[in-house]
Amino acid sequence: MRVLLTGGTGFIGSHTAVVLLEGGHDVFICDNLCNSQVSTLDAIEAICGRRPVFFEKDIRDKAAMRSILADNGIEAVVHFAGLKAVGESCAKPLEYYDNNVAGTVSLLQAMQDAGCRSMIFSSSSTVYGTPQKLPLTEDHPVGGVTNPYGRTKLVIESILSDLCAADKNFCAVCLRYFNPIGAHASGLIGENPNGIPNNLLPYVARVAAGLLKEVNVFGNDYPTPDGTGVRDYIHVMDLARGHVLALEYALKHPGWEAINLGTGQGYSVLEIIAAFEKACGKKIAYRIAPRRAGDIAANWADPSKALKLLGWKAELGLEEMCASAWNFQQMLQKKSN
Numbered sequence: 001m002r003v004l005l006t007g008g009t010g011f012i013g014s015h016t017a018v019v020l021l022e023g024g025h026d027v028f029i030c031d032n033l034c035n036s037q038v039s040t041l042d043a044i045e046a047i048c049g050r051r052p053v054f055f056e057k058d059i060r061d062k063a064a065m066r067s068i069l070a071d072n073g074i075e076a077v078v079h080f081a082g083l084k085a086v087g088e089s090c091a092k093p094l095e096y097y098d099n100n101v102a103g104t105v106s107l108l109q110a111m112q113d114a115g116c117r118s119m120i121f122s123s124s125s126t127v128y129g130t131p132q133k134l135p136l137t138e139d140h141p142v143g144g145v146t147n148p149y150g151r152t153k154l155v156i157e158s159i160l161s162d163l164c165a166a167d168k169n170f171c172a173v174c175l176r177y178f179n180p181i182g183a184h185a186s187g188l189i190g191e192n193p194n195g196i197p198n199n200l201l202p203y204v205a206r207v208a209a210g211l212l213k214e215v216n217v218f219g220n221d222y223p224t225p226d227g228t229g230v231r232d233y234i235h236v237m238d239l240a241r242g243h244v245l246a247l248e249y250a251l252k253h254p255g256w257e258a259i260n261l262g263t264g265q266g267y268s269v270l271e272i273i274a275a276f277e278k279a280c281g282k283k284i285a286y287r288i289a290p291r292r293a294g295d296i297a298a299n300w301a302d303p304s305k306a307l308k309l310l311g312w313k314a315e316l317g318l319e320e321m322c323a324s325a326w327n328f329q330q331m332l333q334k335k336s337n
């Protein structure tokens with residue numbers, strides 16, 4: 001396949017690029033580098049001996065996207081590009097709607113012009129809002145999202161559904177990710193957010209590395225076994241593999257699908273801290289802090305649709321997730337010394 005990854009130098013995109021290249025596919029990346037570095041391309045090449053073709057472009061640049069798609073005979077787009085910080089989306093909603101929603105519409109128009117009719121879209125379990133029942137199946141009602149970031153995902157899913165209704169040859173697979181963590185086993189690529197991390201795993205990794213003092217556990221009075229929030233953490237390499245299978249599926253099945261990518265198993269914040277302590281062999285300091293606004297108590301996936309349609313299921317467990325995240329953190333430290 002000749003595949004374009006928008007946002008392909010980012011966390012999930014770079015891991016997917018590796019799996020696609022290793023599978024013999026031709027990978028093209030378009031990224032404006034607003035949340036990633038061009039050096040990721042060197043890391044990808046070091047891992048798999050092949051380098052994606054790179055375009056430093058914004059997905060909102062329709063003319064550029066049109067020529068990237070047409071000139072390179074792109075058969076499908078995996079659309080990772082987007083802004084993803086929940087708190088920032090509340091402070092800057094228009095930036096989020098412009099980048100994520102308007103950017104996707106512009107990209108879809110460029111795809112239409114270039115005759116490319118397959119998209120795998122990075123959606124999120126956030127579209128389910130507060131779960132009415134667990135595990136979450138794809139037919140669980142969507143909505144009730146508490147922030148503009150989550151609403152961009154909902155709106156884009158609907159846009160894709162409308163497009164598939166209008167163009168019977170268009171395929172759109174919305175992959176609803178649960179909580180992606182971990183890194184490639186080489187430690188050359190992983191998740192390295194700028195500033196203080198919002199997400200639990202990179203925060204815990206920096207505490208383990210001595211770069212931050214302690215983890216703030218946001219609430220221990222949720223109706224969960226130990227009172228802390230429960231999430232379905234999924235290894236980014238399992239997630240990456242899911243995209244390759246989704247691409248193969250999309251090229252054979254026109255129409256719209258939403259598919260959960262999760263393990264089906266939830267872990268609490270305290271269980272994550274304990275697992276990371278085991279991976280790094282150190283105590284991780286934490287304190288109980290107030291609940292974070294907008295957080296839900298628990299969510300985890302029913303991943304059976306992914307197994308049925310894609311033949312995909314998560315293979316890597318929490319131990320591998322924490323060990324690979326710790327390995328990546330140590331590689332970062334080595335580089336900065």
Ligand code: NAD
Pocket residue numbers: 006007008009010011012013030031032033034035036057058059060079080081082083084099103122123124125177178179180
């Ligand atoms: P990331 O920030 O590491 O990667 C996104 C990439 O998109 C970055 O490299 C960024 O520079 C690029 N980008 C942003 N806006 C762009 C634009 N207008 N034009 C071109 N490039 C642009 O994030 P990630 O964790 O790899 O997430 C990838 C996708 O998955 C995002 O759409 C995100 O919303 C979604 N998602 C992520 C998570 C998660 O926890 N990481 C969970 C659910 C969904």
Ligand code: UFG
Pocket residue numbers: 084086124125126177178179198199200201203215216217218219228229230231269292295
């Ligand atoms: N948490 C802490 N301390 C921290 C950070 C997080 O206790 O410093 C807790 C949260 O309260 C939550 C759990 O750890 O219970 C996970 O929080 P994350 O911020 O890592 O992840 P979320 O589940 O809040 O959200 C993530 C992504 C969203 C995405 C969602 C579902 O950030 O973009 O998963 O895919 F939509």
